[in-house]
Amino acid sequence: MIHDPVLTDRLSAFPRESFEGTAFRATGRSVDPLAPSTGGGRWAPPASDDGGFPILYASLVRDGAIAEVASYLAMLTPLPRKPIMVHELVVSTQATLTLVRADLIDLGIEMSWYGERDYVKTQEIGAAINFLGFDGLVAPSARWHCDNLMIFLENHGLSQRLETVGAEECDWVSWSETVGNPKGG
Numbered sequence: 433m434i435h436d437p438v439l440t441d442r443l444s445a446f447p448r449e450s451f452e453g454t455a456f457r458a459t460g461r462s463v464d465p466l467a468p469s470t471g472g473g474r475w476a477p478p479a480s481d482d483g484g485f486p487i488l489y490a491s492l493v494r495d496g497a498i499a500e501v502a503s504y505l506a507m508l509t510p511l512p513r514k515p516i517m518v519h520e521l522v523v524s525t526q527a528t529l530t531l532v533r534a535d536l537i538d539l540g541i542e543m544s545w546y547g548e549r550d551y552v553k554t555q556e557i558g559a560a561i562n563f564l565g566f567d568g569l570v571a572p573s574a575r576w577h578c579d580n581l582m583i584f585l586e587n588h589g590l591s592q593r594l595e596t597v598g599a600e601e602c603d604w605v606s607w608s609e610t611v612g613n614p615k616g617g
Contacts, residue, residue, distance in 0.1 A: 433483025455490035456497035465519035475558030493578035528568030
C-alpha cells in the first residue's frame with residue numbers, strides 16, 4: 433500500500449507516548465478477547481487487502497466497549513439475544529498516538545459522519561499509523577462518550593503487556609434498553 437506522504441508527515445509529527453492501563457473489550461462468549469480483528473474496521477483495512485493488518489479494538493471505558501459491540505448486534509436480523517462477555521485487559525504500549533476530535537477534523541474526518549460505517553478515511557489514517565510503527569492509537573469512540581484504544585499488533589512488542597485480567601457476562605439487550613447509547617450508534 434502506498435501512503436499519502438502529506439498524511440504520514442503530519443502523523444509523524446505527533447508524539448509517541450507510552451500507554452499503561454486498563455482497557456475493555458466486548459466479545460461473543462466463545463471469542464478469545466486477545467484475538468485481533470482482521471476483517472477490517474474503523475482504523476484498519478481488511479488483512480486480505482493490500483496494506484491490511486491485524487488490530488485489537490478496545491475501549492478505555494466498560495460501557496464504551498459494550499456500545500461498540502451492541503451497535504453491530506442491533507443491526508442483525510433476527511436480533512441476537514445471547515449475552516456477550518466484557519473483558520478487562522491490562523495493556524502497555526511504547527508508541528501510542530493520541531488523536532482528539534480537533535485532530536480528526538484537521539486530518540480530514542467529517543465528524544458528522546464519524547459514527548457511520550464509511551471507513552475509507554479512517555482506514556487510510558490507521559494504515560499510515562501502522563506503517564509509521566506506532567503500536568497504539570487512542571481516539572474518540574464513535575459509539576460512546578469516551579476514548580477507544582486500538583493496538584497495532586504487528587508493532588506491539590513482546591515486552592509490552594496485553595493480558596486479560598477479568599471477564600463478566602453482560603446482557604447487551606438489557607444494557608441497551610437501560611443504559612442506552614448516548615451517541616445513537
